[in-house]
Amino acid sequence: MRAKFLCCLCCLLVFPFGLGAKPLPDSHQPLAAVSALLVDINSNEELYAEQADMPLPIASISKLMTALVVLDAQQPLRERIAVNVSDIPGMANVVSRLRIGSTLQRKEAIALALMASENRAAATLAHHYPGGFPAFIKAMNAKAKALGMQQSHFVEPTGLSSANVSSARDLVKLLVASRSYPLLGKLSSAKNRSVTLRKPRYSLAFYNTNPLVNKPGWKIQLTKTGYTDAAGHCLVMLTEMAGRQVAFVVLDAFGKYTHIGDAGRLKRWLHTGKVSKVPPQALRYKQEKRALQQQAAAH
Incomplete structure (x- = not known):
């Protein structure tokens, strides 16, 4: 018995991070994103952080809060609702394959x-919320406050407005809260989806905006992408890296796939300790953004 106890104690001393998890590399992995945070959600250990407390526009990452608020209201999921974007100025001109007035569950x-970051779908969810659009936005901000998201604010459900802001640290809190809503993970991580609408009847195929859901070696439990000119490319995920269950956030990356590249860079860094290069143009963009932020703070 004593020998068994000593053996277990030695294992704990040799493997302080637990089986399957590795200690952090000593090197630092640069990223393309202006802001980033990677957290082990089992231990709450920060594995990587860069300007994680900076409030930034979050584009369609907003839709994760939108979906969470809808589920909180416990409205019938099979109820058919009509596509309606009348509550958000300018939405009628946003490109979408969903026809105004058509119905879907x-x-x-x-x-x-x-999974497809459909703006009209998000606007429609807010329109059909109890109390309508104003009550929905109030609920988004109330939920953020309840989750301790002190640097977050929402003015609409899609993320098209640059006034929808949050920080990487706040978004980790949102990701952790989303684990209590298994449907969010299932729907957001699907590779594709076929939907039949009525009035008139037509079917459409949609595909996930995060290409990592199709990549072997990635175990993604929940994901949301976002992009606007103001927000840059953004990505949040619940996934696995180097044997750890992690919450991953990158905000404001330059280039169509640099936010995806940042996910791969951090995963390789945690697993091997090797540092990967970041495209020079992405680093220049990041430096320019930081200079603008410093100027704004000075004034």
Whole structure:
């Protein structure tokens, strides 16, 4: 018995991070994103952080809060709701394959808002919320406050407005809270989805905006992408890296796939300790953004 105890004690001393998890590399992995945070959600250990407390526009990452608020309201998921964007100025001109007035199930609207980042789907969910659009926005901000997201604010459900802001640290809190809503993970991480709408009847195929859901070696439990000119490319995920269950956030990356590249860079860094290069143009963009932020703070 004593020998068994000593053996277990030695294992704990040799492997302080637990089986399957590795200690952090000594080197530092640069990223393309202006802001980033990677957290082990089992131990709450910060594995990587860069300007994680900076409030920034978050584009369609907003839709994760939108979906969470809809589920909180416990509205019937199979209820058919009509596509309506009248509450958000300018939405009528946003490109979408969903026809105004067509109906789809609320669950399908949630799925399209998450995995395909469908703006009309997100706007429709807010329109059909109890109390309408104003009550929905109030609920988004109340939920953020309840989750301790002190640097977050929402003015609409899609993320098209640059006034929808949050920080990487706040978004980790949102990701952790989303684990209590298994449907969000299932819908957001699907590779594709076919949806049939009515009035008139037509079917559409949609695909996930995060290409990592199709990549071997990635175990993604939940994901949301985002992009606007103001927000840059953004990505949040619940996934696995180097044997750890992690919450991953990158905000404001330059280039169509640099946010995806940042995910790969951090995963390789944690697993091997090797530092990967970042495209020079992405680093220049990041430096320029930081200079602008410093100027704004000075004034």
